[in-house]
Structure formats: structure tokens, C-alpha cells
Amino acid sequence: xxxxxxxxxxxxxxYMDIVTIYFAIFPFLLFSSIYLAIKKDxxxxxxxxxxxxxxxxxxxxxxxxxxxxxxxxxxxxKNSSISYDFLFVFLIIHICIAIASVSGWLYHxxxxxxxxxxxxxxxxxxSKHKKIGKAIFIALTINSIMGVCIYIxxxxx
Numbered sequence: 001x002x003x004x005x006x007x008x009x010x011x012x013x014x015y016m017d018i019v020t021i022y023f024a025i026f027p028f029l030l031f032s033s034i035y036l037a038i039k040k041d042x043x044x045x046x047x048x049x050x051x052x053x054x055x056x057x058x059x060x061x062x063x064x065x066x067x068x069x070x071x072x073x074x075x076x077x078k079n080s081s082i083s084y085d086f087l088f089v090f091l092i093i094h095i096c097i098a099i100a101s102v103s104g105w106l107y108h109x110x111x112x113x114x115x116x117x118x119x120x121x122x123x124x125x126x127s128k129h130k131k132i133g134k135a136i137f138i139a140l141t142i143n144s145i146m147g148v149c150i151y152i153x154x155x156x157x
Contacts, residue, residue, distance in 0.1 A: 001062075002069050010155040011079060015066040020151045022059050026052075027141040034137060046116065053109055060102070076154045087153060094146040101139035108132055 006017035033048035067073065077087050112129060 002066050010151075012151065012155040013066065013070060015062055016151065016155070019059050019063045019066075020148060022055070023144045023147045026056070026144045027137075030137055030140060034133065037133075046112075049109060053105065056102070080154050081157050082153045087150075090146070090153070091150060094143065094150060097139060097143045097146065101136060101143050104132075105136045105140060108136055 001015050001018075002013065004014040006012040006014050008017045008020070010017075012020070029048075029052050033045055033052060036042075036048060037045040073088075073091060077084050080087065108129075
């Protein structure tokens with residue numbers, strides 16, 4: 001997986017293609033889960049959030065291991081026609097948003113689970129759960145778009 005050529009027809013390796021495809025559909029997966037909450041199907045919302053969070057953590061781990069085994073950002077940036085400085089700044093912004101949004105999502109998930117165990121789904125109406133969830137969704141979506149853009153900038157241009 002970490003040495004095989006990808007399937008998207010770019011210079012990227014297989015693991016990069018897999019992770020990029022996942023994060024390209026990721027906002028739609030999140031929206032589908034949120035839609036369940038809008039329809040007040042909180043049980044399915046929680047289950048879908050659990051599954052999406054688990055898969056996302058696996059994808060991040062695959063990506064991080066793969067990048068370290070295959071030369072890192074600098075090696076990929078050398079093959080791009082885009083300015084290294086631009087790519088580097090874009091990457092730093094992406095990483096900052098990623099750390100904040102994924103950490104926020106994980107924290108929100110844990111707190112919500114604890115509240116659920118205590119009060120079942122009654123906490124949703126009287127809490128900031130919806131507002132925080134919307135902010136996390138926006139941050140995760142921006143981060144996904146940025147990740148796909150980095151793939152495009154590194155492996156297509």
C-alpha cells in the first residue's frame with residue numbers, strides 16, 4: 001500500500017489516493033450523519049458519528065505512517081510545479097485546522113457520550129451541542145477541501 005502506485009492516474013501512491021478519496025466524500029458522510037440528528041434519529045446519528053470518527057482516525061494513521069515511510073512533504077513538493085513556500089504555508093494552515101477540528105470533534109464526541117449516558121438524549125435540546133457540532137462540521141469540511149487541494153497541488157500540478 002505504501003509503495004504501490006495509486007489508481008487515480010497521478011504521481012501519488014495508493015495510500016494517498018485512498019485517503020484523498022475518503023476525505024473527498026467525508027463532508028457528505030458527516031452531513032448524512034447530521035441529517036439523522038435533524039430527523040431526531042439520535043441513536044443512528046450517534047452510531048454513524050462513531051463509525052465515521054473511527055474510520056477517520058484510521059485514515060489519518062494510514063496517511064501519517066505513509067508520509068513518513070515515503071519521504072514526507074518535502075519529497076512530494078519537489079515534484080510539484082507549485083512554489084514550495086506556498087505549499088508549505090498552505091500545509092501549515094491545513095495542519096492547524098486539522099488539529100483543532102479533529103480534537104474538537106473528538107472532545108465533542110466524548111462529552112456528548114458522557115451526557116448521553118447521564119441523561120439519554122435530553123441534553124441535546126438544552127445544550128450547545130448543535131452550535132458546536134455545526135462549527136466542527138464547517139471546520140472539518142474546510143479541512144477536507146484543503147487536504148484534497150494539497151493532493152491536487154502536489155500530484156497534479
